[in-house]
Amino acid sequence: MPSQEKILHIKGIKTHFPVRKGLLRTVAAHVKAVDGVDLEIYRGETLGLVGESGCGKTTLGKSIIQLVEAVSGQILYYEGEQTFDLLNLSPEEFKHIRQKIQIVFQDPHSSLNPAFTVFGSLQDPLKLYGVKTKAERRKIIGDLLEAVNMRREQMDNYPHEFSGGQRQRIGIARALCVNPEIVICDEAVSALDVSIQAQVLQLLQEIKEARGLTYIFITHDLSVVEYISDRVAVMYLGKIVELAESEALYRTPRHPYTQALLSAIPIADLDRKSERIVLEGDVPNPVSPPSGCAFHPRCPKFKSLSEPEKQHCMGESPQLSDATQLTQPHLVSCHYPN
Amino acid sequence: MSADQKVLSVKNLKTYIYVNNRCNKALDGVSFDVYRGKTLCIVGESGCGKSITASSITQLLPKLSRIESGEIIYHSEKGDICIDQLERNGPEMRALRGAEISMIFQDPMTALNPVYRIGAQISEGLKYHSKNTLAQLKQISIELLQQMGIPLAAQRVEDYSHQFSGGMRQRAMIAMAMSCKPKILIADEPTTALDVTIQAQIFELIDELKQRHNTAVILITHDMGVVAELADHVAVMYMGNIVEQGTIDDVLRRPxxxxxxxxxxxxxxxxxxxxxxxxxxxxxxxxxxxxxxxxxxxxxxxxxxxxxxxxxxxxxxxxxxxxxxxxxxxxxxxx
Structure with missing residues (x-):
């Protein structure tokens, strides 16, 4: 069970990418990929991060491990009595933190170096974190491969000799080899066939229980997120629009976007056909998001509002706040939630 | 016109692909029927042969492959046509392809030509299969885009594919496929590259078109959820065989x-x-x-x-x- 002990606190993080134009490559605008996200992550939980393509979920994940640089905000990592601000680290601290937070990438075909054997790919982090002899490294990597249901001997094979599911297992083993506390799974099962997807999902669950890990599970597949997560955050255009316990979010979604998203998913169960809310139009361009609430041009509820209420939605961006006042917080960013 | 009139029968179809002196029996004895106004979902994992089934029907197979045996019979209004007997790019096949049997491909970005305007691509099929003037063709493309729910269709018809979003490109693809009012529409993973909210829009559109024109739809997918929502009949494929087929109730409730x-x-x-x-x-x-x-x-x-x-x-x-x-x-x- 997840504890109430915070492990990561994301405060107002913003990640913007410059759009350059013209002969002098001057900055013409910014893509606001992540635009002010607040999030607390507790030790031992699985937080699902969902949204459509371009909503900033991957950028948020990459900002946490600093593969991309955030422009403002704070990410605090708690370890015992110590607190680290991930955006202001000394080189030694940075090396220490890198070990604690690891990532599993989406595409198992492009995330492994084809010129290295599995052992070659996995031994570098071990070298860096002080495993001196080769024999020791071989033992650790062998154990890891067994932990992800592969054979020890397979460490001397090259990536092309493996299937997609096996490569993803190697990706997981690589993330685990430095004993991290937090693992970010960025669409870790999306590229896999359904029968293999179930194997990898179950493996991730087992590893989490055995090692007491915390997962940030980024995906666009809401059925997978429901199965694996304790809490779920829904993102739209760089902001979190709803954050709640997984069960509460799926049973009583408060934000009109979450409702539409859930109703749009085809369900493999003939007995439960839901009324589908079909959203109009596409996700707006994150270079120039709509004024006020970014969702209002597509919002099905917006149309039924009165004129002053519409002005409110168009003028003021809603804050993420507790909608229910129940024991478990159910945060939603909407002026007129359901 | 009876409700369950067959439009296409595939009998014991074997399609083999030859690569590097090896033979992949991509389809190894596949049989199914498609009915007017009904949706057949072909579901399976990657490499099971579902796309090869589609390209066998439209004769769009890769070069080093061949239909070894079996029959693909298209029950047209003028009598039965054995598609497997036709020359791949012969006049009879070209008369069918696009006009009677058309296809929506998986990735709308690579399926659309980047150097032609959307309107020209939509009306290309009509240009070959009907006698319309250029002005009429343009008018028809605009109407088709409007039917697909694209705003400002009269202006958008002049755009290139890079100016469209993913969902709009897929709509343009559907407009292209529906332009000659085909009897059979084959959709090969039409929404795999799209987000769920856009996917819902596309499915609603295909369903509406199916009902309006009584088109038979063959929908190829790997998503059981899509099957449950859209299919009338289901065929489950594994390694080049249809391992199970039946109505949706048969297959999903009593596998x-x-x-x-x-x-x-x-x-x-x-x-x-x-x-x-x-x-x-x-x-x-x-x-x-x-x-x-x-x-x-x-x-x-x-x-x-x-x-x-x-x-x-x-x-x-x-x-x-x-x-x-x-x-x-x-x-x-x-x-």
């Missing part, structure tokens, strides 16, 4: 093949929460060049026995339902 049963158990279902049990299928799909001797699913199958070393015959379960398994009785009683 008779171990693969279908296992597949349904291995996917998390929305709304069932964290308590649901998902059971992965053991192992992985075999190498197509080193196939198991008998039943293709035998090495991964929990029901496997000695008998499975022999390739199974199709076992009828009911009038509409059949499975390619020696043990379908046992699977049925188990579920």
């Amino acid at each position: 008779a093949h171990p693969y279908t049963e296992a597949l349904l158990k291995s996917i998390p279902i929305l709304g069932k929460g964290k308590q649901q049990q998902i059971i992965p299928i053991q192992g992985s799909t075999p190498d197509p060049y080193q196939r198991p001797k008998g039943c293709q699913f035998e090495p991964r199958c929990p029901y496997a026995t000695e008998q499975c070393q022999i390739f199974p015959d199709s076992q009828p379960i009911s009038g509409t339902h059949e499975a390619l398994c020696w043990h379908s009785e046992k699977v049925l009683s188990h579920a």
